Amino acid sequence: MNMKVPLAAIVPVCLTLCGAQGGLPARAADSPETAMSAPPPTGFVTRAEFDELRAEVDATKATARATLPGTSEFNLAGYGSAGLVYQENEGDRLFYATFNPLFLWKLSDRLLFEGELEFELEGDETDTALEQAHLAYLLDDYVTADAGKFLNPMDAFVERFHMAWVNHLPDKPLAVYDGLLPESIVGAQLRGGVPVGPAQVTYAVFAGNAPALVTDTNADPGTLSFDNFSNPDGHFVYGGHIGFLPVPALEVGYGLMAGNVAPSGGDDVSALMQSVDFNGVLDSTVLSGMVRLNAQWVWSRLGTFNYGVDAFDNNRDGGYAQIAYRPTKWGIPALGKFEPVYRYDVLEQKDTPTGTNERRNTVGLNYWLTAMTVVKAAYQLDSTDGGVDHNAVLVQFATGF
Amino acid sequence: MQIKNVLIQSSLAAVVVALVGVGYASMAGTPGTADANPDGEKIWAQTCNRCHNVRSPNTYTDAQWDVALMHMRVRANLTAEQYRLILDYLKTHN
Numbered sequence: 001m002n003m004k005v006p007l008a009a010i011v012p013v014c015l016t017l018c019g020a021q022g023g024l025p026a027r028a029a030d031s032p033e034t035a036m037s038a039p040p041p042t043g044f045v046t047r048a049e050f051d052e053l054r055a056e057v058d059a060t061k062a063t064a065r066a067t068l069p070g071t072s073e074f075n076l077a078g079y080g081s082a083g084l085v086y087q088e089n090e091g092d093r094l095f096y097a098t099f100n101p102l103f104l105w106k107l108s109d110r111l112l113f114e115g116e117l118e119f120e121l122e123g124d125e126t127d128t129a130l131e132q133a134h135l136a137y138l139l140d141d142y143v144t145a146d147a148g149k150f151l152n153p154m155d156a157f158v159e160r161f162h163m164a165w166v167n168h169l170p171d172k173p174l175a176v177y178d179g180l181l182p183e184s185i186v187g188a189q190l191r192g193g194v195p196v197g198p199a200q201v202t203y204a205v206f207a208g209n210a211p212a213l214v215t216d217t218n219a220d221p222g223t224l225s226f227d228n229f230s231n232p233d234g235h236f237v238y239g240g241h242i243g244f245l246p247v248p249a250l251e252v253g254y255g256l257m258a259g260n261v262a263p264s265g266g267d268d269v270s271a272l273m274q275s276v277d278f279n280g281v282l283d284s285t286v287l288s289g290m291v292r293l294n295a296q297w298v299w300s301r302l303g304t305f306n307y308g309v310d311a312f313d314n315n316r317d318g319g320y321a322q323i324a325y326r327p328t329k330w331g332i333p334a335l336g337k338f339e340p341v342y343r344y345d346v347l348e349q350k351d352t353p354t355g356t357n358e359r360r361n362t363v364g365l366n367y368w369l370t371a372m373t374v375v376k377a378a379y380q381l382d383s384t385d386g387g388v389d390h391n392a393v394l395v396q397f398a399t400g401f
Numbered sequence: 402m403q404i405k406n407v408l409i410q411s412s413l414a415a416v417v418v419a420l421v422g423v424g425y426a427s428m429a430g431t432p433g434t435a436d437a438n439p440d441g442e443k444i445w446a447q448t449c450n451r452c453h454n455v456r457s458p459n460t461y462t463d464a465q466w467d468v469a470l471m472h473m474r475v476r477a478n479l480t481a482e483q484y485r486l487i488l489d490y491l492k493t494h495n
Contacts, residue, residue, distance in 0.1 A: 075468040106468045112475060138474070141481035159476070166453045193478035202478035243478070248447040281450050290450075371454040400453075 076401075078102035078116065079372075081164035083396035085171075091390035097121045098164065100131065110138040114150075132184065147188040153204035154241045154255025155181045156277035157296055157320075165400030168292065168324045168339065169364045170376045174347035175318025180300040181257070181273055182211055182226035187236075202243035202251070210235035210259040213269055213305060221307040222314045222352050224261060224271070233264040237271070250280030261302065270303040275319075288329040289336070295321040312352055320345035324366075339366040341378070356386040364394075372400035441490025444483055452477065458494040466491045 045053070078101040085092045098120045105113040116131040134148030151159040157176040161167055172178065187208020194201050209231040211224040239257030246252075255275040262269040277296040284291065297319035304311065322343040328336035341364040350357040364378030380392040449455045461469060466488060474484045 073464050073468050075465055075472075077469070077472075104468050104472050106471050112468075112471050114472065114475075136475045144475055146475065160452045191475070191478055193480040193483070195480050195482065200480060204478070248444065248483075249451050251451065279451065283446075283450065368454070371456050 073106040075104040076101060077104055079164050079398065079400040081396055081398040083170055083394065083398075085392060085394055087390040087392040089388050089390055091388075091392065094123050096123075100163070102132075112136045142192045142194050144191050145188070146191065149184050149186045150189065152182050152185050152257075153189055153191065153206055154239045154257050154273070154275055155183075155296075155298075156241070156251075156253055156255070156275070156279060157294075158183050160279070161294060163400065164396065164398035165372045165374060167398075168294075168322065168341045168366060168376070169343055169362055169378050170394035170396035171362075171378075171380070173296075173320035173322070173343065173345040174358060174360065175298050175316075175345070176275075176296050176320060179318060179347060180298045180316055181275065182224075184226075185209075185237075186229060186231075200245040200248070202245065202253075203240065205238075205240040207236055207238050210237040210261050211271070213261045213263060213271075213302070215263055215305065215307055217308055217353075220354055221309060222302065222305070222312070223354065224302075233262065235260045235262070239273075241275075249282065251277075253277045253279075262305070266305070268303065269305045270301075272299075272301045274299045283328075285329060287325075289325055289327040292324040293322070295319070307353075309353055314352055316347070316349040316352060316354075318345070318347035318349075326368075337368045339368065340364070341366060350386055356384050358382065358384045358387070362394075374398050441486040442494075445487045445490050448477070448479070448483055448487065449473075458491045461491070461495060463492045463495065466495065 078099075080097075080099045082095070082097045084095050087093060098118065100116055100118050103113075103115040107113060113135050115133045118127070118129045118131045120127040120129075130149065132149055132151060134146055134150040136144050136146040138144050153159055155176060157173065158181065162172055162177055175181075177183070185206055185208035187206055189204055189206035191204035192202070194203075209228050210233070211226045212228045212233060214221055214223045214225055237257050237259030239255065241253055241255035243251045243253035253276070255277070257271075257273045259271055260268045261271045275296060275298045279294050280292070282291045282293070283289075298317065300316045302314035304314070320343055322341065324339050324341040326336060326339045330336070341362075343362045343364075344360070345362070346357075346359050348357045349355070360380055360382045362378050362380040364376055366377075367375045369375070374397075376394075376396045376398065378394045380394060382389045382391050384390070446455070458466075470484060470488045470491065473479060479487070
């Protein structure tokens with residue numbers, strides 16, 4: 001390993017020198033005064049050629065140096081938000097603020113560390129969490145190995161769209177976030193992208209700690225607890241995601257995750273979670289603007305377990321479809337900063353002890369101050385079969401940095 | 402019964418996704434990355450706008466783009482070629 005680095009640094013320098021010298025002899029004889037001390041095999045170089053060569057060597061050296069471990073580059077990124085939730089029927093009524101600093105270290109040309117903290121002030125509580133902490137290594141052009149705590153690769157919304165400045169509504173859709181799938185996986189993954197003719201395929205496969213089945217009859221039995229960091233039951237989950245991009249602006253994906261979620265000592269309880277997702281943007285002159293389409297549907301199937309309540313099929317489904325439009329091509333720049341949004345989201349778990357089917361229609365209007373800063377306002381119509389309807393007004397100010 | 406529902410729902414979802422995908426691709430009319438000589442700006446504009454608004458190249462230095470684009474290479478599963486072309490475009494336009 002130690003030997004490889006100096007070699008990697010020296011080889012390009014030699015190649016540059018040899019390559020450049022090969023091209024020199026023709027005009028070299030014109031300027032004997034610029035001759036180097038050792039007699040060149042085929043002639044002389046001019047001052048200009050020498051300087052050019054020098055610059056090239058310096059540039060190559062700098063590139064080589066950048067590949068050495070220890071010459072890391074660092075970015076502080078992340079996002080923050082502030083907002084208001086006002087739900088009818090005795091629901092939540094509160095202001096909140098969140099701050100998610102994202103620490104990115106590029107340790108070499110192949111190694112990236114990503115760590116994210118979350119600070120969330122909701123009501124009178126401040127929650128702190130380690131959202132991500134993982135180290136990615138680019139094995140080659142098509143495969144990246146990654147390990148640690150990373151966002152769940154089989155849940156497109158979680159991995160790519162939940163961040164306050166990326167999400168186009170003040171709140172997050174049912175089922176796909178804080179619902180049927182874990183937000184992060186503690187484990188390892190391999191991932192990458194491969195061109196296939198004019199299209200592209202993306203993939204991720206992972207293994208990690210399994211979620212834990214909630215068996216306490218007072219705590220929504222049959223659901224899953226995803227904060228299973230100590231993994232006392234010793235079970236693992238395996239899964240992955242595959243995406244197909246007919247054009248770079250559109251990805252259609254399928255994700256799956258399976259494992260045993262039984263409490264320790266008990267019979268196996270299988271868990272199978274599947275997800276399909278569709279995410280794309282259409283920047284179109286015909287539509288005089290930019291349309292964003294996002295949709296995802298999740299199926300969760302858990303095996304039977306004797307909770308001490310009436311037996312039930314532990315099947316839960318849900319997802320969302322969302323459309324957002326920015327009138328950027330009407331020739332009125334001020335208009336292009338507005339963005340109406342509509343989302344429909346669902347979570348069906350009526351036949352489980354949770355006992356509800358929830359459906360929501362949300363309309364929103366965003367105003368983009370910059371590419372990464374937005375003010376969002378929305379009205380949500382909620383219909384909960386088996387529970388209380390909480391129509392809501394939602395306002396949020398969000399920025400990415 | 403449940404399994405049948407799942408199957409029906411999955412097939413419906415698959416059909417909808419396929420139909421919308423085909424319609425979408427024909428509407429967008431973009432040739433993908435097949436260009437014999439793909440240019441960085443086009444790939445940047447198409448690829449980097451999919452998940453979030455694009456940030457102008459001049460808001461970051463070369464060193465910041467190095468880190469951000471490596472981050473995106475991992476997060477967005479960029480192909481190695483997209484990564485190189487986009488990084489080159491960003492660093493020559495900031």
